[in-house]
Amino acid sequence: MHLPDGFLSPQTYLPAYGLAAGLWWLAARRLRRTLDAERLPWLAAVTALAFVLMMLALPLPGGSSVHATGVALLAVNFGVWTAFLAISLVLALQALLFGVGGVTALAVNALALGLLGSAAAWLAWRAVQPVHEVLALILAGWVSMVVPAAIIALVLGIQPAIAHDAAGRPLFFPFGLAVTLPAVLIPHALLGLGEGLLTWLGTLTLKRLRLRHAV
Amino acid sequence: MKRDRLLLILYLTAVVAATLVHEPSSLAAALVVLLLLAGHDATRLLRRSLRVILVFNLAVSLGYVLLAWLRGISPWETLLLINLRVLLLTLLTFLFISRVNLFRALDFSPTLSWLLALAYSQALGFQRAHAEFRLALASRCLERPRLIDRYRASAAAAAWFMDRALATARESALALRARGFFDA
Numbered sequence: 340m341h342l343p344d345g346f347l348s349p350q351t352y353l354p355a356y357g358l359a360a361g362l363w364w365l366a367a368r369r370l371r372r373t374l375d376a377e378r379l380p381w382l383a384a385v386t387a388l389a390f391v392l393m394m395l396a397l398p399l400p401g402g403s404s405v406h407a408t409g410v411a412l413l414a415v416n417f418g419v420w421t422a423f424l425a426i427s428l429v430l431a432l433q434a435l436l437f438g439v440g441g442v443t444a445l446a447v448n449a450l451a452l453g454l455l456g457s458a459a460a461w462l463a464w465r466a467v468q469p470v471h472e473v474l475a476l477i478l479a480g481w482v483s484m485v486v487p488a489a490i491i492a493l494v495l496g497i498q499p500a501i502a503h504d505a506a507g508r509p510l511f512f513p514f515g516l517a518v519t520l521p522a523v524l525i526p527h528a529l530l531g532l533g534e535g536l537l538t539w540l541g542t543l544t545l546k547r548l549r550l551r552h553a554v
Numbered sequence: 555m556k557r558d559r560l561l562l563i564l565y566l567t568a569v570v571a572a573t574l575v576h577e578p579s580s581l582a583a584a585l586v587v588l589l590l591l592a593g594h595d596a597t598r599l600l601r602r603s604l605r606v607i608l609v610f611n612l613a614v615s616l617g618y619v620l621l622a623w624l625r626g627i628s629p630w631e632t633l634l635l636i637n638l639r640v641l642l643l644t645l646l647t648f649l650f651i652s653r654v655n656l657f658r659a660l661d662f663s664p665t666l667s668w669l670l671a672l673a674y675s676q677a678l679g680f681q682r683a684h685a686e687f688r689l690a691l692a693s694r695c696l697e698r699p700r701l702i703d704r705y706r707a708s709a710a711a712a713a714w715f716m717d718r719a720l721a722t723a724r725e726s727a728l729a730l731r732a733r734g735f736f737d738a
Contacts, residue, residue, distance in 0.1 A: 345639045
């Protein structure tokens with residue numbers, strides 16, 4: 340779902356980097372407060388897990404598939420700030436070592452997927468958990484797909500309005516909100532159900548494994 | 555200043571510059587310069603860049619052609635500008651990746667470069683394992699696997715990756731502590 344390079348104007352990605360830099364610093368500071376011999380390897384392992392979860396295909400009827408994000412699974416099990424750092428690191432690895440995603444879109448992707456996706460998932464899970472644990476996890480997964488999709492659709496959709504030439508021709512992403520919102524949101528509202536199932540089953544598995552590994 | 559760090563700064567400056575230029579001719583000239591800088595790797599990097607951007611850019615371009623036709627405007631200048639910029643940025647990134655050691659470029663922060671190295675090495679291992687899981691499923695099926703089989707395979711792979719991630723975190727912590735990494 341995350342954005343590729345070259346479709347965002349500097350008016351968008353430069354302020355996004357400013358905001359993300361502050362939040363990365365804050366997240367690292369929160370993590371450093373509890374930094375010990377376990378914490379850094381733990382973050383590296385969660386990052387690698389997030390990386391591979393984004394490679395895993397959620398099969399669809401008809402033979403096609405979509406990729407999971409694992410955002411809600413990380414947020415619910417490891418906390419929002421850890422998920423934010425791990426997803427940001429994954430996006431940086433993908434952009435700077437594998438050439439996927441893109442450096443201009445990195446901050447927007449990290450804020451949308453890593454921070455707001457994680458925070459929305461965690462909040463949805465906390466709100467519904469007292470009523471129904473399974474429903475809370477499925478909802479968290481769905482929200483973690485839909486909220487970043489909505490933000491990315493918004494960011495893409497405002498490009499023609501904020502970056503155009505004198506004749507009104509778009510300089511970056513060429514479609515407005517009337518196109519981006521339905522085009523991005525409708526498929527992701529359906530795909531979110533798969534992410535919800537991954538969050539539920541993944542959390543069950545992680546609980547069992549944590550007992551085995553005593554972490 | 556070290557070579558890799560200098561190249562990282564140059565790369566980031568070039569990325570910003572490419573998004574500040576809105577002349578297709580200037581972007582095309584920059585693309586030619588990049589291909590010359592790539593030397594023997596030019597064809598390989600260009601092919602790789604085109605492969606990465608093909609699906610998304612084709613979808614955007616075809617959609618914009620349709621939109622422009624409905625509005626009665628010419629789409630070609632906008633499409634040339636957007637596609638040239640995306641290709642330039644992608645090629646620039648692949649050239650950067652092929653020429654620069656990112657871990658050396660980021661060694662001003664030992665924690666960051668160490669974290670990246672550890673995450674990258676594990677991610678590479680996971681990537682290889684993921685490819686092997688996919689091949690294993692294909693090799694065990696005479697026909698195209700059913701939906702339920704693909705779900706089971708994905709679930710088993712996810713469980714294995716989570717198990718490995720937890721085990722690796724523990725092993726890395728023990729190894730680093732044994733070598734006195736956190737003593738300073």
